[in-house]
Amino acid sequence: MIELADIEAAADRIAGHVVHTPTVPSPGLSELLGVPVTAKLELLQRTGSFKARGAAAKLLVLDEAERAAGVVAVSGGNHGIAVAVMAGALGVAATVVMPRTAPARAVEVARAAGADVHLTDGMSAAFALMSRLREDGLTLLHPFDDPVVLAGQGTVGLEFADDAGELTDVLVSVGGGALISGVAAALRARRPGVRVWGVETEGAQAMSQALAKGGPVEVPLSSIVTTLSAPTVSQLTYDHVTALVSDVLVVSDAEAVRGTVELAEHAKVWAEPAAGCLLPAARRVRERVGDDARLGLVLCGGNSTVADVASWTERGRSPARVRVDQ
Numbered sequence: 001m002i003e004l005a006d007i008e009a010a011a012d013r014i015a016g017h018v019v020h021t022p023t024v025p026s027p028g029l030s031e032l033l034g035v036p037v038t039a040k041l042e043l044l045q046r047t048g049s050f051k052a053r054g055a056a057a058k059l060l061v062l063d064e065a066e067r068a069a070g071v072v073a074v075s076g077g078n079h080g081i082a083v084a085v086m087a088g089a090l091g092v093a094a095t096v097v098m099p100r101t102a103p104a105r106a107v108e109v110a111r112a113a114g115a116d117v118h119l120t121d122g123m124s125a126a127f128a129l130m131s132r133l134r135e136d137g138l139t140l141l142h143p144f145d146d147p148v149v150l151a152g153q154g155t156v157g158l159e160f161a162d163d164a165g166e167l168t169d170v171l172v173s174v175g176g177g178a179l180i181s182g183v184a185a186a187l188r189a190r191r192p193g194v195r196v197w198g199v200e201t202e203g204a205q206a207m208s209q210a211l212a213k214g215g216p217v218e219v220p221l222s223s224i225v226t227t228l229s230a231p232t233v234s235q236l237t238y239d240h241v242t243a244l245v246s247d248v249l250v251v252s253d254a255e256a257v258r259g260t261v262e263l264a265e266h267a268k269v270w271a272e273p274a275a276g277c278l279l280p281a282a283r284r285v286r287e288r289v290g291d292d293a294r295l296g297l298v299l300c301g302g303n304s305t306v307a308d309v310a311s312w313t314e315r316g317r318s319p320a321r322v323r324v325d326q
Contacts, residue, residue: 002147004189007154014056019045023163028266033282035293040160042300043271049301050156050179051082057152058141059090067092072138074130076226077106078301079143084115095138097126102226105305123221124231144176145234154182156298161190169285170296171278174198174207174248176230177237183298184244198248199281201256204229208248210238224253224312227274255280257312272304
């Protein structure tokens, strides 16, 4: 388990390399949900998501041999962008493995940053290729099974704890679990009374399935939200979520896409469905905890194009058609 000191050390290390993103009350979301809402705008982060934090934290602790070997990362989109951009900025060669279903923009940005990008048929195949490339000598920069990366993502929670007003409940999206693990560790240390809730989409339920089974298990992937589509969580993130998180809620792809549209309409921010999924979950949390709730939302990223959202919205008019095979 990481501690507050680990997250504070990561914050010191990455200062100057990443953005201290805004934490703002949202009148629009407060009116929509009927309780005060504060948003942490990680979609304004360098590379368009929180992932820059963990990537920078890890790259900055590599020794000379590890830097010289170059790094390899697997990603559904945002981690790949972050590793490519941050590695390029720090003079480290990067190889990024993504499923073919990853957003085209993520592939384009990673390549433009100088990364060697490999595409595979599905996320499980991407993780397998990453493992083979690591065996060939590349330095692994894992998206969630690394305490240094987890501490880097935890700096989101550190800033949220320092900058927000009163909060009772904070909602965080869950893929492999590094973000919610780090945020929960920081918040529970700085604001012990705050409850932390995870949110997944159907077809990307690695953490909720792990909680149901008593440990990490591999799950089939079918969600359109590739940035949350980890085939399994790690023991590291499972342990943190088990100890620090109240529950992990699961919403449909259609709800997540609708949440993206609602964030644009009511919060005036452009988010991806990995952040949009928080809104339907926030309604459920409010029902559980009552009208005294003071909600915090970690809007994790904004790397979806207008064309992406328009396509998902059109398919979402028939919920059975929203999912696509990974």
